[in-house]
Amino acid sequence: MNLSKISFQITAFFIAALIHTALVPVFAQPPDTLWTYEYRGPQDDNVVDIAPTSDGGFVCAIKSEAETVDSGRAVLVKLNTMGQEAWSWSYRDWDLWTVTTVTGTQDGGFILAGSGNTWWQEQAVLRTDSAGNPLWYRYYRVPYTDWAVDIVTTHDGGYALITAQLALLRLNAAGDSLWSRDYGDYHFGYGGELIETDDRGFILCGTRGYIRPDSMWDVQPWICKTDSLGGIEWERRINVTGDVWCMTIASAGDGDYVVAGSSFATDTSRSRPFVARISGSGDVLWTRIWNDVEANLRRCRALPDGGFILGGLYASDTPYFERYYLMKIDGNGNRLWDGIYGNSQLVSGSALAVLNDGSLGIGNGQLRSNTIGWDAWAARTGVVTSAVSPPSIIPANPILLSIYPNPFNSTTQIEFTLPTTRRVSLRLYDVLGREVAVLLDEMKTVGEHSVRFDGGSLSSGVYFCRMEAGTEARIQKIVLMR
Structure with missing residues (x-):
């Protein structure tokens, strides 16, 4: 046996392994969990949305059930970069019964939206400063029994929100209603998210029911482009086989948009991840459905590297219980990696935000151990992309x-x-x-x-x-x- 030859082969093997490791992309695999945070109220709690903060942390909007039936409260918790609670606010006294979404304002504060504590479930909006102190509260009844599902800050410091039944409501900076539009005149409709466009109009996504020639109906993704007053410029139905829900939308940065949700095409009882890319004029550029994964996508966020991060629920072996699911795709819809986070948890929202350093803030409702109910659960992952806010006064894509x-x-x-x-x-x-x-x-x-x-x-x-x-x-x- 030639020991020198064997030694050379072993050395060459390790050198090749090191070279291969060096060539593997930095963000080519699911990130680790850096820390987790739990919030426990008197009953059931879950994180429904996350908004990044300028200091590298984030705030969690928590839907918290109160002690009595038909009673709830909205909670906002600020976490620093290490997962420590900086402050928390409960807004039960402000009649914000159920919170569904939160986003930052131009002055560093926050705007929360959801529903108020009435039988009509009107849309409710609460404005806070940067420390969570309430500044004002408004509620609206547009157009009928409905609630807000997403809200964005507009170019002029005002706000726009989309409701569960596909209505668009435009507010000024003080929360006064400027106008509203109702797009829910189909047999079935459910609102997703919205984006303000550069021409100061809006892109809306959601789900609608469409009657087939055999008098049955399909649930299909719906995308709508409006002008600055909510007038429809174009609307599109994404034609895919079977029932497909559209829950979220992100801007690709080049005039295109990516929407995501879940498909029930192959099995009406099991959801598969669905993603599509749409041009600025509404053309469908590509669609993707992954039949090897049972997951329901709820959030899509753009990344500086041209890819997208998708968050949702991953089905476990226990019926009605899921875990948090992450998938990263490139700009052509190719899956780069996916991962599962947290323990078994009850079906709830799937909060997701890309943080300043390129890591992720995620959140959901975590099943409690040794007791009934679930706690609000949030986590920070490792870096999945380059820094979102590079330390430069020159924007990444300057005009x-x-x-x-x-x-x-x-x-x-x-x-x-x-x-x-x-x-x-x-x-x-x-x-x-x-x-x-x-x-x-x-x-x-x-x-x-x-x-x-x-x-x-x-x-x-x-x-x-x-x-x-x-x-x-x-x-x-x-x-x-x-």
């Missing part, structure tokens, strides 16, 4: 504006680059702030664009070109010399 030649004596070229499809306006102002020309005011797609400006009708001097693209703006000085 670029350049003007050449400058100074100019007759004509000049204004060029700009867009990271996503947006409504763009180009306006020219003199040194007194008076508008002297409108060069552009229309929707533009992602990529590079150019506008030729002829200053023949203007006198020599200094002017300012202001570009607005969605919610962002750029200003550049130009000089006209004769």
Whole structure:
């Protein structure tokens, strides 16, 4: 036996293994759980939504059952980066009976939405400051027995919410209702999530029932694009076999959107993960259903690397009990990894947020040990993507504006680059702030664009070109010399 040859082969094997390990992508496998947190109220509790905070932690919106029947309360808990409770608030006295969603506000506070404590289950909204102190509370009855399922902060500091029965409600910063629209005129409808678009309209997702030729009906994903007043610009049904529920939507950053939910196509008693990518004009680019996994997707969040993280419920061997399920996909819908978290837990919400450092905040309802009921459960995972908020004043996808030649004596070229499809306006102002020309005011797609400006009708001097693209703006000085 040649021992030197064997030694060489073993050494080569370990070197190859090290090289292979070095080449494996950093985020190519499910992350570990860094810590967990539990909240126990008098009855049943579960985390229904999570919102990141600027300090790297997050807040948990908790649906908490009170001691008596038909009584509940909303709870908001702030956790730091180590999972320690910084503060908590119970809003039972504010008549926010059931909370379903929470998001951050422009000043660092929070807005919670759900339903109030009445038989009509009106939509209820509670605004807090950054420490959870209540600032104001409003409730609405649009259009009928209904409750809020998702709320977003809009460009002007106001809010928009979608209800369980597919209504859209627009609020100003003080919570006053500006307008509402009802899209639930089909045989069946259930609201998912919404996104404000760069043209200040909205993209809504949800589920609707459609009558088939045989008089039976299918449950299918529904996507709707509205203008800034809620008027429908287009709506789409995603045609897939069997009943498919759409629960969540995320912006891809390039004008596309990704929606997710669950499919019951192969077995009406078992759910399979469903994901689809939609263009900004409503075209279905691809759909994915994974029949090897029994899971119900409830949350989809975009990642800086172009992929998406999906959260939901994974069915266990015990009927009616699930565990938390995570899946990461790339921009083409290819599954990169999936993982299961927590112990057996009762069916409830599946909260998910991408945190500042690229880790995840997840939450649900954790089955109590040695007693009846379940506790609110939250966890922080390891990093799954690059940092969400890089330490730079330059955005990851900047809007670029350049003007050449400058100074100019007759004509000049204004060029700009867009990271996503947006409504763009180009306006020219003199040194007194008076508008002297409108060069552009229309929707533009992602990529590079150019506008030729002829200053023949203007006198020599200094002017300012202001570009607005969605919610962002750029200003550049130009000089006209004769």
